[in-house]
Amino acid sequence: MEELSLHILDILENAREAGATKILLWIRESRQEDVLKFKIIDNGRGMGKEMLQKACDPFATTRRTRKVGLGLAMLKATAEACGGGLRLVSCPGKGTRVEASFQYSHVDRPPMGNLAGSIGVFLVGTQSIHLRYIHRKNGKRFVFDSKAFLKQAGGLSFQEPRLFALLLNSLEIEDKD
Amino acid sequence: MASLEELQKIKAETLEKMGVREAQDKIKIVVGMGTCGIAAGAREVVLTIMDELAKRKLNDVVVSQTGCIGMCAQEPLVEISIPGSGKVLYGKMDPMKCRQVIAQHVVNGIPVSEWLVK
Numbered sequence: 001m002e003e004l005s006l007h008i009l010d011i012l013e014n015a016r017e018a019g020a021t022k023i024l025l026w027i028r029e030s031r032q033e034d035v036l037k038f039k040i041i042d043n044g045r046g047m048g049k050e051m052l053q054k055a056c057d058p059f060a061t062t063r064r065t066r067k068v069g070l071g072l073a074m075l076k077a078t079a080e081a082c083g084g085g086l087r088l089v090s091c092p093g094k095g096t097r098v099e100a101s102f103q104y105s106h107v108d109r110p111p112m113g114n115l116a117g118s119i120g121v122f123l124v125g126t127q128s129i130h131l132r133y134i135h136r137k138n139g140k141r142f143v144f145d146s147k148a149f150l151k152q153a154g155g156l157s158f159q160e161p162r163l164f165a166l167l168l169n170s171l172e173i174e175d176k177d
Numbered sequence: 178m179a180s181l182e183e184l185q186k187i188k189a190e191t192l193e194k195m196g197v198r199e200a201q202d203k204i205k206i207v208v209g210m211g212t213c214g215i216a217a218g219a220r221e222v223v224l225t226i227m228d229e230l231a232k233r234k235l236n237d238v239v240v241s242q243t244g245c246i247g248m249c250a251q252e253p254l255v256e257i258s259i260p261g262s263g264k265v266l267y268g269k270m271d272p273m274k275c276r277q278v279i280a281q282h283v284v285n286g287i288p289v290s291e292w293l294v295k
């Protein structure tokens with residue numbers, strides 16, 4: 001995938017498919033420490049030990065539509081090729097945590113890309129998931145809470161196209177370099 | 178870009194129309210969002226659909242996503258169901274095709290047959 005934000009959308013979609021109702025997306029970018037990390041923590045159905053061990057193997061999937069699961073395997077390959085790695089922690093019935101890290105300045109590191117678009121697209125069909133998003137970027141901190149946003153919008157849904165446009169706008173973090 | 182105050186107005190309008198259209202009478206658009214869909218451009222497809230709906234002030238179309246349905250080579254897949262005329266599935270969609278499908282199919286009710294998945 002050409003953007004890290006596409007991997008983030010993909011991991012968020014895994015959480016949705018695992019039945020999560022609460023998700024935390026945490027991102028830290030530090031040019032100074034030469035690191036980019038993200039964590040996605042969900043309260044979905046989780047994975048048992050056996051599944052967890054094979055989750056990054058492309059031939060491990062609980063999908064019945066095809067024989068390979070690509071999402072985690074691709075993210076792992078990208079992170080490892082960029083001086084970082086992937087860590088998975090999961091507990092059946094409780095939830096899952098996916099942590100990916102990259103060397104910020106690594107030549108092969110994909111750009112973050114359209115992160116606001118990824119989060120917006122995730123939320124559009126997701127009225128009942130509470131997403132919290134915390135992004136620390138070079139000393140600045142950005143926080144977004146989907147429940148608080150919807151409350152402010154007075155009960156409109158993300159499906160309302162003009163609220164969606166406003167959502168995308170509120171997800172843009174300043175300091176885009 | 179609408180402000181929050183303007184959105185309160187939208188809400189009032191929406192509430193007014195609510196009695197007119199029940200959920201089952203709404204047009205539904207479902208986009209494939211498995212890894213296969215995302216890698217093929219499903220995010221831009223959804224962003225374009227939302228943009229086109231905003232431009233045309235189509236406020237009561239239900240847009241949602243689904244996982245892989247086993248037709249990875251046809252992604253991005255977009256399923257459109259219009260009450261009274263059933264479901265159709267479009268394959269290999271992109272932003273340009275999305276705008277045309279909304280104009281021709283969602284607004285005017287005529288499917289764009291050349292992009293349908295058989």
Ligand SMILES: Nc1ncnc2c1ncn2[C@@H]1O[C@H](COP(=O)(O)OP(=O)(O)OP(=O)(O)O)[C@@H](O)[C@H]1O
Pocket residue numbers: 014015018042044045046047051055056060061062063068069070071072073095096211212213245
């Ligand atoms: N957040 C999660 N909670 C519970 N199980 C998960 C989670 N993420 C992944 N899994 C499990 O790991 C498997 C592999 O995930 P992966 O994203 O690599 O592939 P996939 O989702 O099956 O297919 P693809 O991502 O290619 O559309 C999944 O099928 C699922 O069983």
Ligand SMILES: [Mg+2]
Pocket residue numbers: 010013014069070071072212
């Ligand atoms: Mg996946």
